[in-house]
Structures are given as C-alpha cells and as structure tokens.
Amino acid sequence: MLSLALxxxxxxxxxxFYTAATLADVDVANYPFTTIDSNRGVATARTDCPCLDLDERCGNDRCRDGTRYVPIELIDVAGLVPGAHEGKGLGNQFLDELTNADAILNVLDASGSTDEEGEPVEEGSHDPVEDVEFIEREMNLWLTGIIDRNWESVKRKSRSPDFDINDALSDLLTGFGASTADVAACLRSLEYPEDPIQWTDADREALAKTVRSRTKPIILVANKVDIASEETLDRLQEAAEIxxxxxxxxxxxxxxxxxxGVVDYKPGDVDFEITGDISDAQEAGLEQIREVLTEYGGTGVQRALNAAVYDLLDQITAYPVQNETKWTDAQGNVLPDAFLLPEGSTPTDLAEAVHTDIAEGYLHAVNGKTKRRISDSYELEDGDVIKIVSTAS
Ligand SMILES: Nc1nc2c(ncn2[C@@H]2O[C@H](COP(=O)(O)OP(=O)(O)O)[C@@H](O)[C@H]2O)c(=O)[nH]1
Ligand SMILES: [Mg+2]
Structure with a gap:
C-alpha cells in the first residue's frame, strides 16, 4: 500500500492531521498493519468512482454516492527539530520512520505561532517560510551521513574485479527505500569519478540529494490557515512547488x-450541511470552519493527500473485476477493489498488485469500459475497470 509520512x-x-485523516475509516480491520502502532494508520485518496457510469451506485463500503476513497497508509512521524540528523531531539528514530514512506507531507504552522524548535510563541512572531526547507535539509544531511559512514565499504568493494558502483550503492540505499532502478537513474543524472576512492564530500552529498528527492518527494501543507495571514500564505506558495x-x-x-451524526460532509468536500441539533457555540464554531472552506476550497486535508498521491507520485486508480460487463467479483460485489498504481502501469502490473498467483497465471486482460481485449503493454488509465484473465482466477 502506498505510504505517506507527516x-x-x-x-x-x-x-x-493524522487523527482527522484516519478517523472514520470504515474498513480498518481489513488492514492488519493499521494496528501495528499508534502512529500508523489508514487514510484515503479521494477519486470519482467508475460506478458513476452505471445506472446505480456500486454500494462499496469505500464509495459514498460515487465518491470513492482508496486506502493509503499514513504515518505520523513525531516532531523533528533542527539538528535531527545528528540525533538532536529524538532525531534518528524519527528519520528512520520516514524510510517506509513513498512521499512526505511537510506540515508547517503557517500562522507562525511556533518557533524553529516547535515551541509556542506569539502568533506571527516566527516566519514559517524559514521552515520550508528544513525537513528536506535534515533528510539530505541524514542520508549524506549514512553514505559517508559506509563509504569505506564501498571503497573496499571497488577493489574487486566485478565491482559495480550501482550494485554497491543499491545495497547501501535499499534501507532508505531506493531500488536498484532508482539508484541507476540517480547515477545517470550525476557526474562522478569512476573510482570511489576519488569521490569528494560534495559528490556524496549530491548523490544523497538526488536519491532523497527521487525516493522521498515532499509537498508542503501550510496548516492553521484559519489563523494565518494571507501575506505569509502568499510567500509560502512561492517557496515550494506544491x-x-x-x-x-x-x-x-x-x-x-x-x-x-450532526453534519453531512464527505472528506474533500468544499462545503457541508448541518443536519442535527447542535448548540449555538457548536454552530458558531462550524460556521467559522465554513469560512475557511469557502476561502480555500475545503479544509485542505483531503486535498493534500490527493496532491501527494495523484500529482506528486503520479498514481492512477484501477479497478480489477471478474465480470467485465457487470463490473463485479465472483460474489457479485460491484467494483470491489481499487488499486493505486504508478502512471504507465500495464494490466500485468495490476495483476501483480492483485495477487502474485494471478500474475503468474496471467493470460490476457479485458477493458471493462470498451469490453475489448487489451494488449499486455496497454497503459492503464485513471479509472479503468479491468478484467484479468488468469489460470489462477
Ligand atoms: N488554529 C489551528 N490550530 C491547529 C490546527 N491544526 C492543529 N492545531 C493545533 O496545534 C496544536 C498542535 O497540534 P498537534 O497536532 O499536536 O501538532 P504536532 O506536534 O505536529 O503533532 C494543537 O493545539 C492543535 O489543536 C489548525 O488547523 N488551526
Ligand atoms: Mg504529534
């Protein structure tokens, strides 16, 4: 499952953010690791369910009237302070937690009411723009440290006649979530000495930066907009890409x-409706939230998750079915599953995501929208409904 870290x-x-995003997940019991520890849970990406093309909505637990919620893992990493890469605060432990993540949501206090160490200060007295680069910098320094500390072993390996820099660095960086392909792509983008003995600190730092940005891309969540100044937000918007x-x-x-049961609202909606009896104070509180929703097009929590999944990580959602006409599984459930896959994935990649047995017995696939057989190299589109024909199904 795709994993995002806060x-x-x-x-x-x-x-x-974590509590909000993982609250009211209807199906958590199906995902055993949701209970591994208290700061790892299931959140969702929001998308249009293909059942909108059917006469009736699919009725899946994760479909709310045609709005589909696709599970992702969310990790609440405890607070980082500057110097974490040197073990400051609870530094290394927390950086280790980031290892599993496919992307990072850098949550910052846009109201400027916490200083650089995260201590509460008077609102607006700290400039949050100064916090933008800090996570990235700590991660880069941390990874540089790992590479530096292991460089002796790379040098030793380089004396062997079948030495391959890509293999040696892949061994070193798998723990950070970098695949051999990632390392190869990073090396292609860099200029570096053939012989590891000649690598400088700057070469290793450049490697760390490239690997970090490829395997742990970051988006910025400018939190506490309800009390942030517009001027600060404008500057934050300019300080990072997303x-x-x-x-x-x-x-x-x-x-x-x-x-x-007093409000009608789906995560990611731009508005909500009060449907139950609430006190005047509660109503006033909700109306304040409505103002923020109106101004920013929602609370931003769902939008941040979606931006990480669909924009930063370039995922698509695909729906495997057994019956390509009714879009059901063997039990007759309509659109029972949704899978996030990287853009460019093929029907065989989807088969692999469903089950290795299905992938091993893969024969061909049928597009549920056109009812036509599709080639193995067909690039799945967002929202595709796919029947995989396999000796295993
Ligand atoms: N005004 C405002 N306060 C918030 C918002 N989100 C969180 N807070 C408050 O900020 C404080 C720290 O929040 P917490 O989630 O514990 O921060 P963490 O240390 O990053 O996990 C708490 O008092 C929250 O209620 C927000 O959107 N607006
Ligand atoms: Mg916390």
Whole structure:
C-alpha cells in the first residue's frame, strides 16, 4: 500500500492531521498493519468512482454516492527539530520512520505561532517560510551521513574485479527505500569519478540529494490557515512547488461532527450541511470552519493527500473485476477493489498488485469500459475497470 509520512516541527499540527485523516475509516480491520502502532494508520485518496457510469451506485463500503476513497497508509512521524540528523531531539528514530514512506507531507504552522524548535510563541512572531526547507535539509544531511559512514565499504568493494558502483550503492540505499532502478537513474543524472576512492564530500552529498528527492518527494501543507495571514500564505506558495493550505483542526471537527451524526460532509468536500441539533457555540464554531472552506476550497486535508498521491507520485486508480460487463467479483460485489498504481502501469502490473498467483497465471486482460481485449503493454488509465484473465482466477 502506498505510504505517506507527516513530517514537521512539533506543534505544526501533524497529529491533528493524522487523527482527522484516519478517523472514520470504515474498513480498518481489513488492514492488519493499521494496528501495528499508534502512529500508523489508514487514510484515503479521494477519486470519482467508475460506478458513476452505471445506472446505480456500486454500494462499496469505500464509495459514498460515487465518491470513492482508496486506502493509503499514513504515518505520523513525531516532531523533528533542527539538528535531527545528528540525533538532536529524538532525531534518528524519527528519520528512520520516514524510510517506509513513498512521499512526505511537510506540515508547517503557517500562522507562525511556533518557533524553529516547535515551541509556542506569539502568533506571527516566527516566519514559517524559514521552515520550508528544513525537513528536506535534515533528510539530505541524514542520508549524506549514512553514505559517508559506509563509504569505506564501498571503497573496499571497488577493489574487486566485478565491482559495480550501482550494485554497491543499491545495497547501501535499499534501507532508505531506493531500488536498484532508482539508484541507476540517480547515477545517470550525476557526474562522478569512476573510482570511489576519488569521490569528494560534495559528490556524496549530491548523490544523497538526488536519491532523497527521487525516493522521498515532499509537498508542503501550510496548516492553521484559519489563523494565518494571507501575506505569509502568499510567500509560502512561492517557496515550494506544491503548497496546500489546510486546517487540520477544521477537518477533525467536521469528521467528529459527522461521526456524531450532526453534519453531512464527505472528506474533500468544499462545503457541508448541518443536519442535527447542535448548540449555538457548536454552530458558531462550524460556521467559522465554513469560512475557511469557502476561502480555500475545503479544509485542505483531503486535498493534500490527493496532491501527494495523484500529482506528486503520479498514481492512477484501477479497478480489477471478474465480470467485465457487470463490473463485479465472483460474489457479485460491484467494483470491489481499487488499486493505486504508478502512471504507465500495464494490466500485468495490476495483476501483480492483485495477487502474485494471478500474475503468474496471467493470460490476457479485458477493458471493462470498451469490453475489448487489451494488449499486455496497454497503459492503464485513471479509472479503468479491468478484467484479468488468469489460470489462477
Ligand atoms: N488554529 C489551528 N490550530 C491547529 C490546527 N491544526 C492543529 N492545531 C493545533 O496545534 C496544536 C498542535 O497540534 P498537534 O497536532 O499536536 O501538532 P504536532 O506536534 O505536529 O503533532 C494543537 O493545539 C492543535 O489543536 C489548525 O488547523 N488551526
Ligand atoms: Mg504529534
């Protein structure tokens, strides 16, 4: 399952974001690792369900009236402080937690009410733009440290006649979540001395940066927009490529209100409806949240998850079915599963994601929308409904 990590300074709102994003997940029991520890849970990406093309909605647990929620893993990494790569704070432990992540949501306090160490200060007295690069810098330094500490062993290996720099570095970097293909791509983009003995600190640092940005891309979540100044937000928007204004607190309040049955709201909606009896104070609180939603087109929590999944990681959603006409599985469930796959994935990649047995017995695939057989090299499109014909199914 795709994995996103929330990183940032203490008090930026990571845990609030995490709680909101993982609350009211209908199907958590099906995902055993949701209970591995308290800071790893199931959140979702939001997309249009293909059942919108059918006469009736599919009725899947994760489909709400044609809005489909696809499970992803979310990790709440405890707060990082500057110097974490040297073990400051609880540094290394937390950087290790980032290892499993496919992408990082850098949550920062856009209101400037926490200083560089994450200590509360008077609102607006810290410039959050200074926090933008900090996660990236700590991760780069941390990875550089790992490469530096292991360079002796790379040099030793290089004396062997069948030495291959790509293999040696892949061994070193798998722990960071970098595949052999990732390492090869990074090396192609760099200029470096043939002989590891001649590598300089700058060469190793450049390698670390490239590997980090390829395997742990980052988007910025400008949290606490409800109390942030517009001027700061404008500057934040310019400081990074993808910046999502958000109110984690607002999302949490809405999801709790939904749980209590007093509000009608789907995560990612740009508005909500009050449907139950609430106190004047509660209503005033919700109306304040509505103002933020109206201004920013939602609370930003779902938008941040979606931006990471679909924009940063370039995923598509594909729906495997057994019956290409009814879009059902063997039990008659309509659109039972949704899989996130990287853009450019093929029917065989989908088969692999469903089950290795299905992949091994793969014969061909049928596009559920056109009912036509598709080639093995067909590039899946977002929202495709695919029947995989396999000796194993
Ligand atoms: N005003 C405002 N406060 C928020 C928002 N999100 C979180 N907070 C508050 O910020 C504080 C720190 O939040 P927490 O999630 O514990 O931060 P963490 O240390 O990054 O996990 C708490 O008091 C939250 O209620 C938000 O969107 N707006
Ligand atoms: Mg926390």
């Amino acid at each position: 990183a940032g300074k203490p008090n930026a709102g990571k845990s609030t 910046v999502i204004p958000a109110t984690a607190d607002g999302e949490l309040a809405l999801r709790r209100a939904v749980e209590a």
